[in-house]
Amino acid sequence: MDFPATIEDFYSNLDVPESCYLGKRLFKKHFYDNGQLTATDKKAFKEDIESIEWKYTLKPSTINIQSFEDDPHEYLEVALIQVTLSSDKRHLRIAEVIQKAIPYPVVIVFSCGSSIALNAGLKRISRADSNKMVIEDCLDTGWIPLESPEVWQNSFLDDLQIKNLSFQNFFQFYQDIAERITAYNCAVHTGSYSLAPSEGESVDRGEALKELARLERKLTELRNKLKKEKNLGDQVQLNTKSKQIKDRMDAIKAVI
Incomplete structure (x- = not known):
């Protein structure tokens, strides 16, 4: 990716097949009705969100990746949603609400000015209620300045391309996204982006x-x-x- 870059450059680099494009606007009311929002959540949605767009739907009919189901997991498709914000202060709270409201794998691309943040939620079927999904872990990159990224941030963005992810099934596909966000968060501390830990080390x-x-x-x-x-x-x-x-x-x- 060439820098300075824009959100359009980010999507161009991601290179999601056009067959997956949806471009559907989502209204805040959807999340008010489908989530248990606190007063603070509603305040963040009302004051910070400019727009929510369901940008892409990746499913077997739109991309050559198979669905995946086992006892705790149900990865039938993956949604990519863009949330445009006027303020970057409460995006984690907003991400949690969206991840809880949509009962399958979602990648959220937050956009605020010339910066983006990526969020993924690892989900499984609830043991108490098989009709509900619970979030095992929520992963977030924090804000990445597209106009002036660090070298390791640039490496992450270049690595985050559809062609670099597993096409075995949607579970592996989403795990690859999660792995890259985890690697990014390690690079925040080390200053070097790598999908694997230091050579010779075995670490979670x-x-x-x-x-x-x-x-x-x-x-x-x-x-x-x-x-x-x-x-x-x-x-x-x-x-x-x-x-x-x-x-x-x-x-x-x-x-x-």
Whole structure:
């Protein structure tokens, strides 16, 4: 992809077959009626969303990929939805509402100004109610500036092309998208985009990212305490704990 780029360049690079194009507008009322929105959710939808478009439907009749069903999973098709925002502050909350409201695999492309964010929700059939889907994990890239991406962001965008994904079935296809978003989120920490962990390492990248997020929250908490602490001995202890957490984070970053 050449930069500076636009949302149109992103779709051109993605290269979804024209046979999958739907271009159907979705109204906010659809999500009000089909989701349990809190007052905060409704506020985000009302104030932040400019438009929602069901851009592509990938299914066996529109692309050469087969549906997939087993005991916990039902991947009959994949929808790609574009959400254009006026503010980028609450896109994760909006993504959660949309993912919960649509009971099959969805890729959401958020657009705000010249930046995009990609969101995927790994779903399975509810054990309590076979007519419902639950989200096992929600993956999100955060905002990517199309006009001036970092080298590793550019590598991710170039890798995210339909031709690079599995055509075995829609489960594998969607897993490949999730794998690339996970690799992207690892690159946020390492500065290098790669589909595989560091050579010779065996690590669950998803769990490693969750642990990094937990450690980051803990480190922020310790730093806030340090700012308020007057006792020299307690300051030393807090600094020591902070150093231990930073060392642990560096060790995780070295293997993802």
